[in-house]
Each structure stands twice: as structure tokens, then as C-alpha cells.
Amino acid sequence: MTRVVITGLGAITPIGNDVETFWESLKNGVSGAGPIQAFDASDYDIRIACEVKDFSPQDWMDRKFAKRLARSSQFGIAATRQALKHSGFKITPDNATRVGVVFNSGGGGLSGMEDATRQLDRRGPRSISPFLITNIMLNAVSSMISIEFGTMGPLNSSALACASGNQAFIEAFHTLQRNEADVIITGGTEAAVSPAIIASFIRMGALSTRNDEPERASRPFDLNRDGFVFGEGAAAFILEREEHALARGATIYGEVLGGRLTSDGYHVTAPRPDAIGTTNAINGALETAGRSADEVDLVFAHATSTPIGDKAEVLSIKNALGERAYQVPVIGIKSMVGHILGAAGPLAALAAIKAMETGIIPPTTNYETPDPDCDLDFVPNEARPYKANLALVNAFGFGGHNAVVALGSYRQNGK
Incomplete structure (x- = not known):
């Protein structure tokens, strides 16, 4: 392929x-x-x-x-x-x-x-x-x-x-x-x-x-x-x-490994409480990429800062990644750039590519009080050195649209 x-x-x-x-x-x-x-x-x-x-x-x-x-x-x-x-x-x-x-x-x-x-x-x-x-x-x-x-x-x-x-x-x-x-x-x-x-x-x-x-x-x-x-x-x-x-001798900054679209079939603005649709999108992105949950290094979350949206997204990450979810940094760049609707996913993808290129991951800012329902590593408030080769980028839209992209660092011969 x-x-x-x-x-x-x-x-x-x-x-x-x-x-x-x-x-x-x-x-x-x-x-x-x-x-x-x-x-x-x-x-x-x-x-x-x-x-x-x-x-x-x-x-x-x-x-x-x-x-x-x-x-x-x-x-x-x-x-x-x-x-x-x-x-x-x-x-x-x-x-x-x-x-x-x-x-x-x-x-x-x-x-x-x-x-x-x-x-x-x-x-x-x-x-x-x-x-x-x-x-x-x-x-x-x-x-x-x-x-x-x-x-x-x-x-x-x-x-x-x-x-x-x-x-x-x-x-x-x-x-x-x-x-x-x-x-x-x-x-x-x-x-x-x-x-x-x-x-x-x-x-x-x-x-x-x-x-x-x-x-x-x-x-x-x-x-x-x-x-x-x-x-x-x-x-x-x-x-x-x-x-x-x-x-043509181009410099390669990363690779698109795969992606998957799914739908919630639930509500025009609210996510499914069971997070099945978003879980399926994450699993599908990994399937098209030919990768497993254990290979995921980073998640750039949709993370809009809404009470029900963030909770449902955390559940989908746990559903898809299992115990690996607790080992993977989950980053919400909307804490800094806000919610840019149709450009939200691409901006997060840009951050993912730069993170894999530089070996530094940006923070989720304004994270002060932990939520028991959101108990993953959100890289609170300070960037950190971190080596990553596979990042998931989540984007979920009104109408029940779910789109997850899998990005990777580039190696010419093989994964």
C-alpha cells in the first residue's frame, strides 16, 4: 500500500x-x-x-x-x-x-x-x-x-x-x-x-x-x-x-497512517454517554494504520472544555486503548487556541507533527483541579520532553460526526 x-x-x-x-x-x-x-x-x-x-x-x-x-x-x-x-x-x-x-x-x-x-x-x-x-x-x-x-x-x-x-x-x-x-x-x-x-x-x-x-x-x-x-x-x-x-528529494516531516469516520446516531450536540461512536473511530483509525493500541504514544484530544464532552472523550480513549490509556499523554490544545471548529483537527495535527519532530509535547493549560471522571495524563500546564512515533488526533462534530486520524513520525524503510 x-x-x-x-x-x-x-x-x-x-x-x-x-x-x-x-x-x-x-x-x-x-x-x-x-x-x-x-x-x-x-x-x-x-x-x-x-x-x-x-x-x-x-x-x-x-x-x-x-x-x-x-x-x-x-x-x-x-x-x-x-x-x-x-x-x-x-x-x-x-x-x-x-x-x-x-x-x-x-x-x-x-x-x-x-x-x-x-x-x-x-x-x-x-x-x-x-x-x-x-x-x-x-x-x-x-x-x-x-x-x-x-x-x-x-x-x-x-x-x-x-x-x-x-x-x-x-x-x-x-x-x-x-x-x-x-x-x-x-x-x-x-x-x-x-x-x-x-x-x-x-x-x-x-x-x-x-x-x-x-x-x-x-x-x-x-x-x-x-x-x-x-x-x-x-x-x-x-x-x-x-x-x-x-x-524530488523532499524533506518529510511525518506520515499519515490512517483514519476513520464514524457517527453517534444520538444527539445533534451532545456526545453519546457510552462513547461507542468515538471509541469506534479511534479503533478504526488504528485498524487502517495497521497499528495496535499498545503502539499509541500520544493523543491530541478534541477536548473542547465542556463538562460532558471531555468526560465522554476520556471514556472513549479508555475504551479503545485499555490500560495503555493511563500511560499515554492526552493533550488539549484548545486550552490555548480555543475551538476553531472545522480547523480544530488540523491545528491539533500540526501540533502532533511538531511534537514528534522535536521530541517535546505541549501542555494542556489551565488544568488546576482534577476531575475524577477525567483521570488520564493531560500534561498539565508545562511542556515536557517526550519521544513519540504515533499520535492520534481526535475531532468530533455537531451532528454526531467522529473523525480520528493516526499520524506517525517517518521512517523510510518500515514503521
């Missing part, structure tokens, strides 16, 4: 607008949370988010093109440009038909519809941009990446809520294994810090209420967790068939 390797990385995040800044911030427990800047939230019960700072679209693309794009697509293109540069791979007319894009978003440019509706009410139908539809469609980011960089291979996009980014990884993996492309640009993006979306999450009771201490609000697995902090950002990856990467 063809091996699928990772040759390029890119990131736009609340704690850094490139991979190295993101990684340094993550290792040092830097929080991206703060008062909402995207709109006036002074009348909102919850007024904090993890927003991207100091992002100028024109640094990454033509100014005129950028003005036609939703913020989520801008993030995706910026992260992709970084990843392509990092990989050293050039897309040309000669190879474009063998280069594909599988890039997802949970909400696409949905927040743009809010802006358009307000404008329609104020100024009438002639004020609406002809680019509105191409901004808000869920396949916008994958399409715009393909157009911007000239790819002509498979072009795919799916929306699985917060599991969207991991689904992109899994689809890209299978596309390369089917020999439908030599190179796939994959990842996830989200930019949904907008008035109605935030208001809906507040009404849902999903967000942390710690307005006065935003840096301490997201606290996965802590007994006093009370919801997540909304985030935005993107992560992009260049995936290649191993033989293609080796033939």
Missing part, C-alpha cells in the same frame, strides 16, 4: 501566523483568548474569543482577489502558501493535473451572510456583492485554493462541523492511496466570530462564561471547566505519495 507523507506545513492561528510562532507559543502555554474585536460584544453575556491577530490578507495574496474572499478563505490561502513554500514543491502546468485540494470548513463563509443581511436591510438588494454566493458556499475555500495555485487534480470539500478538518485529512489520504494524485493540499479553516453565530452558541450554553479572565477560560479536563472559547484560524498541509516525495 502506498505510504502518504507530509512535506509541508502552514498555519494562521490565534497564537501565531506561521508554524514556528504557533509552535513556540503552544510549548510555552500562550493563550490566544481575549475580548472580542470582530464586533461590539459589549451587550453579550459572553465577550471573549480566540481571534487571529495582525492578519493582513494582502501579505499572502493579491489585494483585489482578497477583497472578494471570505475571511475563512483568506486564512486557508495564507496557510496553503506557507505550506507550499515549506515543502519546496512548485505547481506547474506539467504537474497540475496530479495535484489536488481537499480542504474543509465547518461553516465556510457563513458569517458573510450575516453582513449581507444587515446590508440588505439598510441599503436594499443592489448593495449586495455579486461575490456573496462564492464567498459563503461551503466549498469556497477548496475552490479558491485551487484557483489561486492552479491545481487541476481532484478537488473536494465536505462539511462535518468540527470534524471537517480531520475528514479532509482522511479523504486526502485515500485519494493519494488510490493514485488519483501525487500531491494533495489539505487542511481546515474557520472564521466565524460574528454576532449571530456567537449569540447562538451563547444561547446553546456551549461557551465559557469567564469574561474577566479569558486566558484561563478554556480548561479541558479540569473539574471546573464550563464551556469552550470560540476561535478562528487555519492549518494547511502538503501530502504526497511517498515515492513522489522521495523522487
